[in-house]
Amino acid sequence: MKAVVYRAPYEVAVEDVEDPRIEEPRDAIIRITTTNICGSDLHPYEGREAMEPGTVLGHENMGIVEEIGPGVDRVKVGDRVSVPFNVACGSCRNCEEGFTSACLRANPSGQPGAGYGYPGMGPYRGGQAERMNVPWADFNLLELPAGEERESDFALLSDIFPTGYHGTELAGVAPGRTVAIFGAGPVGLMAAHSAMLRGAARVFVVDKEQDRLVLADEFGATPVDFTRTEPTGYILDATGGSGVDCGIDAVGFQARDATEREHPELALDRVIEVVRDTGRIGVVGVYVPRDPNSPEEPARAGRIPFEFGTAWHKGLSFGTGQCPVKRYNRHLRDLIVHDRAQPSKVVSHELPLERAPEAYQHFDKREDGWTKVLLHPAPAA
Ligand SMILES: NC(=O)c1ccc[n+]([C@@H]2O[C@H](COP(=O)([O-])OP(=O)(O)OC[C@H]3O[C@@H](n4cnc5c(N)ncnc54)[C@H](O)[C@@H]3O)[C@@H](O)[C@H]2O)c1
Numbered sequence: 414m415k416a417v418v419y420r421a422p423y424e425v426a427v428e429d430v431e432d433p434r435i436e437e438p439r440d441a442i443i444r445i446t447t448t449n450i451c452g453s454d455l456h457p458y459e460g461r462e463a464m465e466p467g468t469v470l471g472h473e474n475m476g477i478v479e480e481i482g483p484g485v486d487r488v489k490v491g492d493r494v495s496v497p498f499n500v501a502c503g504s505c506r507n508c509e510e511g512f513t514s515a516c517l518r519a520n521p522s523g524q525p526g527a528g529y530g531y532p533g534m535g536p537y538r539g540g541q542a543e544r545m546n547v548p549w550a551d552f553n554l555l556e557l558p559a560g561e562e563r564e565s566d567f568a569l570l571s572d573i574f575p576t577g578y579h580g581t582e583l584a585g586v587a588p589g590r591t592v593a594i595f596g597a598g599p600v601g602l603m604a605a606h607s608a609m610l611r612g613a614a615r616v617f618v619v620d621k622e623q624d625r626l627v628l629a630d631e632f633g634a635t636p637v638d639f640t641r642t643e644p645t646g647y648i649l650d651a652t653g654g655s656g657v658d659c660g661i662d663a664v665g666f667q668a669r670d671a672t673e674r675e676h677p678e679l680a681l682d683r684v685i686e687v688v689r690d691t692g693r694i695g696v697v698g699v700y701v702p703r704d705p706n707s708p709e710e711p712a713r714a715g716r717i718p719f720e721f722g723t724a725w726h727k728g729l730s731f732g733t734g735q736c737p738v739k740r741y742n743r744h745l746r747d748l749i750v751h752d753r754a755q756p757s758k759v760v761s762h763e764l765p766l767e768r769a770p771e772a773y774q775h776f777d778k779r780e781d782g783w784t785k786v787l788l789h790p791a792p793a794a
């Protein structure tokens with residue numbers, strides 16, 4: 414079958430790879446209908462997380478169940494399903510407590526947490542391919558309404574809609590609260606959509622990409638272009654000097670300033686500055702334990718100096734980490750089904766799988782209009 418394979422930094426190719434097979438009784442094979450490119454794929458793409466050449470990429474997947482192992486009894490062949498990016502066993506301590514993002518059994522390296530097509534997340538092939546294997550299928554797969562409706566909305570249930578929502582959960586967004594989100598990439602925009610769904614009174618979204626800020630406005634947020642407006646002063650002024658109740662970092666360790674220079678602490682510092690005393694911060698942007706190619710010396714060893722003293726004095730609370738997708742995806746699916754949520758507003762491109770290499774290039778440069786790319790393998794003959 415065809416799949417998108419990592420070759421080297423800034424180089425992916427569509428190649429023939431072996432078809433997936435049922436390996437364990439609880440596996441299911443999914444025929445992929447839609448698979449997305451994620452901001453997280455860009456960390457290995459840019460050589461900032463070491464990836465084995467030959468890795469099949471793709472952790473944002475959905476499709477149709479094509480085959481099931483003898484131990485699968487809930488999911489049926491022909492079901493339309495969303496595949497959470499976390500691979501989880503469903504029965505370890507962390508899974509039982511709802512932290513499918515920290516499953517203790519799925520990653521043979523012994524590290525908690527596993528995922529598809531990603532370095533350090535176990536041996537699971539990605540879904541930027543015609544087919545993929547899903548372990549513990551009864552536990553992991555989310556059933557979707559049959560048919561082809563709302564495909565581009567449902568495609569966002571495997572990662573970015575739940576991840577944006579997780580940011581609002583970690584930040585304590587509730588009716589009447591004020592919220593500042595750094596990053597208007599797909600994750601930041603999904604956080605803005607989620608904050609509005611949760612009844613926030615006012616949401617600010619900070620970025621420098623015009624096209625993404627326009628989408629923030631469409632989701633009901635106030636866009637702030639940090640190349641024209643100094644965001645801390647602007648948000649403090651707009652909240653009577655006190656700052657917002659809730660802050661979300663949807664940027665991560667590759668934060669840039671207006672001149673495109675990277676500073677790993679930049680988004681954290683800004684979010685700490687704009688959240689009021691005793692407020693909460695959700696950090697869903699990725700940070701890594703080691704970053705050998707960082708332009709900043711301490712970050713190479715995983716140390717990121719940020720305004721922790723200010724955070725402590727303000728009494729801020731932080732939540733971090735990967736999103737446990739299963740905690741939210743069922744409810745977010747139902748918001749889509751009942752027309753209460755329309756996450757697909759962020760989708761800018763729907764392309765055949767063959768065009769993945771050029772899509773990676775455009776999306777990586779955050780070129781105007783390249784907000785979120787969905788790939789479709791050719792329909793089965
Ligand atoms: N926690 C999770 O489970 C999870 C899941 C998916 C993605 N992520 C991470 O979330 C982050 C965002 O993902 P994405 O898909 O939206 O990626 P993206 O790279 O497309 O978006 C990041 C956005 O941040 C903006 N930005 C850069 N520096 C900034 C700054 N100083 N201030 C404000 N904005 C700034 C960029 O212009 C860009 O629009 C990435 O780090 C990604 O790896 C985490």
Ligand SMILES: [Zn+2]
Pocket residue numbers: 450451452453454472473498572573
């Ligand atoms: Zn993703």
Ligand SMILES: [Zn+2]
Pocket residue numbers: 501502503504505506507508509515516517518519
């Ligand atoms: Zn588990």
